[in-house]
Amino acid sequence: MVKVAVVGASGYTGVELLRLLAAHPQVEISCVTSRQTVGEEISTLFPSLRGKVNLRCDPGDPELVAAKADFVFTALPHQSAMEVVPSLLAAGRKVVDLSADYRLRDVAVYRQWYQEHTSPELLAEAVYGLPELHREQIRSARLVANPGCYPTSVALGLAPLLKQGLIDHPSLIVDSKSGTSGAGRSAKVGSLFCEVNEGFAAYGVGRHRHTPEIEQTLSQLAGEAVRVNFTPHLLPVNRGILSTCYATLLGNHDSAALLALYREHFRGEGFVRICPEGSLPNIAFVRGSNFCDIGLVSDQRTGRVIVVSTIDNLVKGAAGQAVQNMNLMLGFAEDAGLGGLGAFP
Amino acid sequence: MVKVAVVGASGYTGVELLRLLAAHPQVEISCVTSRQTVGEEISTLFPSLRGKVNLRCDPGDPELVAAKADFVFTALPHQSAMEVVPSLLAAGRKVVDLSADYRLRDVAVYRQWYQEHTSPELLAEAVYGLPELHREQIRSARLVANPGCYPTSVALGLAPLLKQGLIDHPSLIVDSKSGTSGAGRSAKVGSLFCEVNEGFAAYGVGRHRHTPEIEQTLSQLAGEAVRVNFTPHLLPVNRGILSTCYATLLGNHDSAALLALYREHFRGEGFVRICPEGSLPNIAFVRGSNFCDIGLVSDQRTGRVIVVSTIDNLVKGAAGQAVQNMNLMLGFAEDAGLGGLGAFP
C-alpha cells in the first residue's frame, strides 16, 4: 500500500479525492491537511467519510506531509500550490497538483492570466495530466499538472477533429456549463443556494482563466495557434460540465462518419464513451464516474459540427483524473479505484 | 370589463395566463377550456388559483367559447390550434394564438417543419406578436401569432445588431437553455423530476422547430436571408430561457459602444432592460416578470460579440407576451396587468 496525502482536503475536490482513494485497493490515505481546521477529524467536516476515513487534519507544511506520505495530491488554490510543490518534489515525493499553477507552458501567459510565478523552472518539467493525450509522459513524471475541468471536457471533445484537421479553427466557439461545485466551498453570496437555485447565467465572458489552458491544448492538437471564444455558465446542479462546441467543417462529413472517426480515435480509452448517432450525452449519466461522454451532430444546413462533451467536474474534471494520473505514475492499472459507474438518478 | 377565454387551460401556459389575467384590471376571465377535464374546477387542477379563479372547465368548441368571451387566447398544441382559430375569427372574436400554427409566413416552411396547414389563408393576415418589432400591426390585428419562447429571446437579443448591420450573419450561433416548463405538462419519462434534476443536455440539435421561426425574424431584421445554428438545452429549473448568441463583428465596436446602441434601440420599451457594462443577465431576475434582460460583451481578442438574453419562458416567452398583445389589440395600456417584478429569490 502506497501512502498518499491530500493537501487541502477541506474543499470539494479534497473530499472527492478522499472518497476515491478510500476505495482504491493499492493506496492508504496517511495524511490530510487543512489549515483552517487543524486537529479536527476530517469526518466532522465531511460526515460522508465517517467510518472509512478516520484522520485528523494536519497543517499543510511540506516537510510534515513528505514525512507522512510517499505520494501527494495538492488540492490547493492556485498560488498556494506553488508554495508547497517545489518542497515536496525536493523531498523526493511525486506530486499531482490540481491547481492551475503548473498547467501553462509559457510563464508569460501564466503571469498575464494569474500572477507572478515563483517556480517557473518547474513549468518545463511538469506534465499536463490528460492521460488520453499524454499517457507516456505521465508515466515517468515527478510532477503532473492536473487539467482544469472545463479544459478536460473541451480537449477530449475536440481532439479527433483537430488532430485530423477537419475544422476551420478560427470558427471555434465553446459554450460551457458547469455545476456549482466548480465554484468551490468558500462562503460567497454568489454561491448561496438561493442565488444559484432556479437561476442560470454566464460569467467571466471573454476573460475566464481556463481560456489560455484550453487554447494551449487545442493548439498542440492542431499543430498551430488556436484562439477560441470560451463562455462558461453556472448550472444549478452540484456536479457536471457540459461543453457545446461549434466549428465549421472543412469538407463534407456527416454525423456517422465523424462518429466513426471519434470511435477510432478513442479506441481502447476506458474513460471516453462515444454516444451512438442520434443520441447526445447528459451530465446525469457521468455523475460520480470518471467517464467523458461525447456526442455530435453534423449540421448539413450550416456546414458546422456541434460536439457535446460531458464530464463530472469533480471526477474526470479533477479528483478522478488525478487518481488516473497517480495510477500511471505508480504503475498501477490505469482504472484502479475508478471503476465505479455513475449513480443515476 | 372585457370577457376573455383561455382555450387549453390545463397546461403551464394556460395556468400562467390565468394568473396574469386574474390580476388584470380590465378583463374578466369568463371561460376556460380543457378537453380532458371538462366539468372540473380549474382550481382543482391548479390549486394556486383557488379563491381567485372559480370556473369549471368547458370543452373547447369554438361556438361555445365565442358565445362566452369577446377575446380568446388559444393555448393549444400546434395543429390543435388551427382546428379552432378560424371558427373563432369567423365568429368575430379577436384571438392571440400561442401555438406555432400562425407564426411562419411561408406555408411551405410550415409544412416542412410541422405538417400540412389547414388554414394557410390566415398566414398572410396573422401578425407576429413581438410588440417591440411589430407594435403597430398588432394594434389592428384580428389574429396575433404569439412568438415562441426561444425566438423571443433571440430576436430581442439580436435586433439592434442586425438592424444596424454590425455583424456578419453567417457567423451567427445561438446556444439556448430553457427551463423545463417549456416541455409542457404532459406525462413523459424524459420530463420526470429524476430525469431532469441534476441533469443537463442538449436536444433537437440541428432540427428544433423554433429554427425557422428564429431565421424568419432575424432575416426580416437583417433585410436578407439569415441562417443560424440554434442549439437548445434543457435546464433543471422551472422557468427561464437564456440565449447566448455569438457573432463576428463587422468593424471594431467595444462593449460600451454596443451597449449604448442597445439602450438607444430599446429606448421607451418598458419590457426590455439592458444590463450595465460588466454585468450579465440571470434568469433568476426575470422569473415571473415580463422583462427581457440583455447583456453583452465585445471580445476584442476574437472580434466577436457575445449577447446574452434572458426571459421567463412562461411570461415574456408565452403568457405575458400574449397579454401584452391583447393590451395592444384592445387599446389598453401596454403594461396593464404586467407590472409585476420578478420574485427573487
Place this chain on the structure above:
Amino acid sequence: MVKVAVVGASGYTGVELLRLLAAHPQVEISCVTSRQTVGEEISTLFPSLRGKVNLRCDPGDPELVAAKADFVFTALPHQSAMEVVPSLLAAGRKVVDLSADYRLRDVAVYRQWYQEHTSPELLAEAVYGLPELHREQIRSARLVANPGCYPTSVALGLAPLLKQGLIDHPSLIVDSKSGTSGAGRSAKVGSLFCEVNEGFAAYGVGRHRHTPEIEQTLSQLAGEAVRVNFTPHLLPVNRGILSTCYATLLGNHDSAALLALYREHFRGEGFVRICPEGSLPNIAFVRGSNFCDIGLVSDQRTGRVIVVSTIDNLVKGAAGQAVQNMNLMLGFAEDAGLGGLGAFP
C-alpha cells in the same frame, strides 16, 4: 401616496418587501437602507428591481429614515432592530418590525432565548401582527411585531382546534420544513448551493428560537400554557414553509367535520384557504402569494389529527404579512398590493 421606507433592504425579506411595495397602489418607496452598500443602487444588489425601484441605499440612521418616510418597515436582524425602532416611534413614525425583537410579551423569555432587551417598555405596546388573530389591535397600533415565518404557519394551522378545545395540547408535535431563503442572505458555508441542494436535515432540534413564539400564540389560543416539540428542517427550495402538526383529538371528529370547522373559523379571511377533503397543500401553490393553505386528516386508527399548513416564508411568513399589517395600520384595503396569485410552476 404614503412614503414608506425599508430599513435593511439588502436581505431576502428586504427585496421581497420592495417587490410588493413597488406594486402597491397607495404607497411610494421613498427610502431604502443598507449599511454595507450605502450609495449603491438597490437594483445593482437585486437586478430583479431594475426599472421599477430606482433608489440608492441610505445608511440606516433613524433620523434620516424618519425624515424621508411616513411609515417604516424594519427588516433587520434581531438586536439591530431594537437599536432603531424606539427612535422611529419617537419621531412619530409607525413601524412594522420584521425581526423577533418585539414578538415576545415576556421580557424574561426574550432574554432566555435571545439576549438582554434594550427597550422592554415597548413589549407591552407592540401588537403581534397576525391579522387573522389580532386584526383590531393592529389597526390602531404604532408598532407591529411581524410574526416569524414558522409561527405564522403553525398558529394559523392550529387556531381552530385550540380555540375549540378539540385537542389534547401536551400531545402537540410540530414538524416544520422551510425553504432556504429563511436562512438569510449572509455568506455561510451551510447555506451554499452544494451544501443544501440534494440535501435535507433537521436543525436546532429542541432549541430553535421560534419555539417560545409558537408557544406564546398557541397558549393564547388555548387559554392555558401550551408546550410543543418544534422541529425545523431545511428544504432545498428557495421559498416555502410546510408545517405538519400532530395532536391527539379529544373526542371523535372525522376529517369532514374538522374541515367544516376550519372553513367556518376562517370565513371571510382572504388569505387563508382550506383544502377540500382528500387534498393537502403544497408549498408550490402558495409560492409568491400571501396565502396560507391548510389541509388536514383525522386518522381514526390512531385518534390523531394531522394538520398541514403551508405559506411562502417570504410573503405570508414575512414581507406579505408586513404589508397586510401596514394596510390595516393605514386604513387601506387589507389586500391592497397583495392580490397576486402564486406563480406555478
Place this chain on the structure above:
Amino acid sequence: MVKVAVVGASGYTGVELLRLLAAHPQVEISCVTSRQTVGEEISTLFPSLRGKVNLRCDPGDPELVAAKADFVFTALPHQSAMEVVPSLLAAGRKVVDLSADYRLRDVAVYRQWYQEHTSPELLAEAVYGLPELHREQIRSARLVANPGCYPTSVALGLAPLLKQGLIDHPSLIVDSKSGTSGAGRSAKVGSLFCEVNEGFAAYGVGRHRHTPEIEQTLSQLAGEAVRVNFTPHLLPVNRGILSTCYATLLGNHDSAALLALYREHFRGEGFVRICPEGSLPNIAFVRGSNFCDIGLVSDQRTGRVIVVSTIDNLVKGAAGQAVQNMNLMLGFAEDAGLGGLGAFP
C-alpha cells in the same frame, strides 16, 4: 462468479442494482429483463451503464431467467412479483424480492392494504431482509423480502429504544420525507420535474402502504403491538429518506446516554453510523452509499426523544440492502460491493 439476474431492470431500483452489481467482485450480471423494452440494450435505457453493462433486455419469464442465472433479484411492482417468485424458487433459484409482496407476515394484513395474495404459503418462509435485525435467518433463506425504504429508516432509527423499552409506544409519531426516485420511473404528471421541483407536500396521510410494514417490525422489536402515525412527504431531491421520529421517554435519559445506547446496540454493524452528540444526519451524506446515519436529541423540556434517521432510498432502502442480503445468502463478505462512500456534494 455467481450469475445473477435483475428482473424488472428498467426502473430506478433496477438501474441501481446494476450499478452495484457491476462493481461486485464475486458476481456476474447474466440477465436483465424488462417487458416493455425486450431486445434493447439496457445501456440505451440507462446510458450511465454504457461500457460496463452490455446486455440486452430479456422478457421476464421465470424459466428463461432461471436458465440464465443462479441468483435472482426481482425488482417488480407488487403483484407482478408474486407472479414470478414462486416459479423461480421452484426452479431452485434463490431470490431477493424488492417488492412488497413477501414483507408482511399476515396474509390478511396484506389483503387489506394491497390485494389478494396468490402465494400466501411463501409468507411463512420468506425472511424479512433487514440484516441488522435478522442476519442469521437471512443467511439460510431461499427467499428474502427486501424491506421498504421508509420502513428501513424507521426500524433502524427506533430499534434500540424499542428493544430497551425506553419509550411509550402509543406516543410514537413518524414524519418521513423521501426523494422522488421513490415514486418510480413511470410517467405521471405528479412526478414531473415542474410539479416536484420547488414544491413539497405530504401524501398518503394515514393510509400509506408502508404503515403496516413499519408496525410489523416495530411490534416485533417492542414485543407487543405498536401502532404509529406515519406521514410521508415528497422531497424535491433525487435520492434520500429522512425520518423524524417522536416518542415520549419512559424515565429521564439525556442525549448522551441515549447515544451511548445506540452505539452499543449497533456495535459491529458496518452500515449504521451514529452521529456524535450535537450533530444530526443529512441525506446528502449517505447519497449513493449503503449507510444509515442516525442522530437524536432528548428534549428535557417536553420529555420526548427525537430520532432522525437517514438512508439513500435506492441503496440501503432498496438495491444496496438487496445486495447486502445476497451477500449473506451466498456466504460472501457482507459488505462485498458495498464499500463505496457517498459522493458529496
